[in-house]
Amino acid sequence: MVHTHKRNPQTNLKDHNAFWDFFSHSPESTHMVTILFSDRGIPANFRHMHGFGSHTFKWVNANGEACWVKYHFKTEAGIKNLTAEECAHLAGTDPDHATRDLFEHLKSGQVAAWKAYVQIMPLAAAETYRFDPFDVTKVWLYSDYPLIPIGRLVLDRNPQNFYADIEQAAFSPANLVPGVEVSPDKLLQGRLFSYPDAARYRLGANFAQLPVNQAKVPIANHQRDGLMRVDGNGGSALNYAPNSYGGPVAVPSTKEVPSALTGTTGRTEYPQASKADDFEQAGMLWRVLKPDEQDRLVANLSGHLRGAERAIQERQVQHFVKADATYGARIAKALGISFKP
Amino acid sequence: MSSLTTNNGAPLPDNEHSLTAGTRGPVLMQDFQLTEKLAAFARERIPERVVHAKGAGAFGYFEATADMSAHTKAHIFSKAGRRTPALARFSTVGGEKRLGRCRARSARFCAEILYRGRQLRPCRQ
Numbered sequence: 001m002v003h004t005h006k007r008n009p010q011t012n013l014k015d016h017n018a019f020w021d022f023f024s025h026s027p028e029s030t031h032m033v034t035i036l037f038s039d040r041g042i043p044a045n046f047r048h049m050h051g052f053g054s055h056t057f058k059w060v061n062a063n064g065e066a067c068w069v070k071y072h073f074k075t076e077a078g079i080k081n082l083t084a085e086e087c088a089h090l091a092g093t094d095p096d097h098a099t100r101d102l103f104e105h106l107k108s109g110q111v112a113a114w115k116a117y118v119q120i121m122p123l124a125a126a127e128t129y130r131f132d133p134f135d136v137t138k139v140w141l142y143s144d145y146p147l148i149p150i151g152r153l154v155l156d157r158n159p160q161n162f163y164a165d166i167e168q169a170a171f172s173p174a175n176l177v178p179g180v181e182v183s184p185d186k187l188l189q190g191r192l193f194s195y196p197d198a199a200r201y202r203l204g205a206n207f208a209q210l211p212v213n214q215a216k217v218p219i220a221n222h223q224r225d226g227l228m229r230v231d232g233n234g235g236s237a238l239n240y241a242p243n244s245y246g247g248p249v250a251v252p253s254t255k256e257v258p259s260a261l262t263g264t265t266g267r268t269e270y271p272q273a274s275k276a277d278d279f280e281q282a283g284m285l286w287r288v289l290k291p292d293e294q295d296r297l298v299a300n301l302s303g304h305l306r307g308a309e310r311a312i313q314e315r316q317v318q319h320f321v322k323a324d325a326t327y328g329a330r331i332a333k334a335l336g337i338s339f340k341p
Numbered sequence: 342m343s344s345l346t347t348n349n350g351a352p353l354p355d356n357e358h359s360l361t362a363g364t365r366g367p368v369l370m371q372d373f374q375l376t377e378k379l380a381a382f383a384r385e386r387i388p389e390r391v392v393h394a395k396g397a398g399a400f401g402y403f404e405a406t407a408d409m410s411a412h413t414k415a416h417i418f419s420k421a422g423r424r425t426p427a428l429a430r431f432s433t434v435g436g437e438k439r440l441g442r443c444r445a446r447s448a449r450f451c452a453e454i455l456y457r458g459r460q461l462r463p464c465r466q
Contacts, residue, residue, distance in 0.1 A: 002382070012397065126365075127365075134365075182367070184361070184365055184366055184367050184368075186359055186361070186368055189359070189367055189368035190359065190368065190375065190379055193376065193379060194379040194380075194382070194383055197379065197380055197383050198383035201383050201384045202383075202386075259366070259367075261362050261363045261365070261366045262363050262365070263363035263364055263365075263366075264363065265360060265361065265362055265363070265369060266360070266361065266363075266364070267354065267355040267357075267358035267359065267360055267361075268358055268361065268364045269358065269364075270364070271364045271365055
């Protein structure tokens, strides 16, 4: 997917045809595409937008009882978006406007804050929920799993040095603490490897020793050496285990909660993929948009889709039709595609 | 149609689904096709040029229109009509690869031309 958002391998230009060729062959993207081209696709800046963890994680309590969770962060500043015209203007006059807004806002002594929530799903419900709870192309409906407030994320301090504090920061969904475990969400599973792997390439094998990435607890293991090792490298401690002379030992109390497995190994769809179609949630979103929001969604989508070949436009329109007949008809009309409901 | 392969030439059995322990289980480490793909993706970017980052280029030729052998023994200038394959790249001097040029009024344009591996840099500043 990311390749289709980047540049054409020959022209080095942005490629609307590749973008829609991929999405029109990936109907499960219809909900995401609808969000992307709605007003919320162009937040006014970093402060006036919500956050969503996308992935499903597992929470485990002190008794070893587990549940599935999804994280949400709702901005306390309220949602603010730009129109496509405002965005096009800013791209020419101040492409760094969101960076500028955040820095100046914090510099003035104010904070940027989000209310944090989780949706909680009982472990067993994952087997029967009509949307596969580990498929990132589907959300858990609030009406099924309501938001439960858990806290507040507050940003109140600017970096002192952008390179040291932000550019060298290595984020990863594998940065977990006891009490938070992974789920079988396949995109999460891939990212558990690929985020730290990208950091090893971008920042080096010892990226976790950079000040911004350093753990707040002592590090003790048998891993040694590598480019730019700067933390004392374990000193004179032994670099193997088991051994006769002591050293760090594993902590059995932090063992992961067991997950039951059935079946055989294989390359398969999510088990619930067939229970819900790929279009229902996109249709739900379309129907809660106000008329003017729908107008802008249609204008944004049709404007961008015009950069794709006719056959691709027609294939993509069918996805919008399946989400909601009116939604599809309006995109078809804007593109001059004949459409029979 | 050609077969989809890994980098060591083995055919890929499936390009859509990773290998899991059961339909509901975690992805397996033995899915080396997936780790190869993920590791390649993470390593796509090389550092951008510190200067002349944003640019474009094309292939062509340099054609000498005069015999300059009285002044230089350089082969490419030695005979009118001699064509030498060339690659040219045009770029901004300052700025960054990712930014547009809208605000880069102070940017100077430069052309670098590669003749048979030798680099000349006629610059208009």
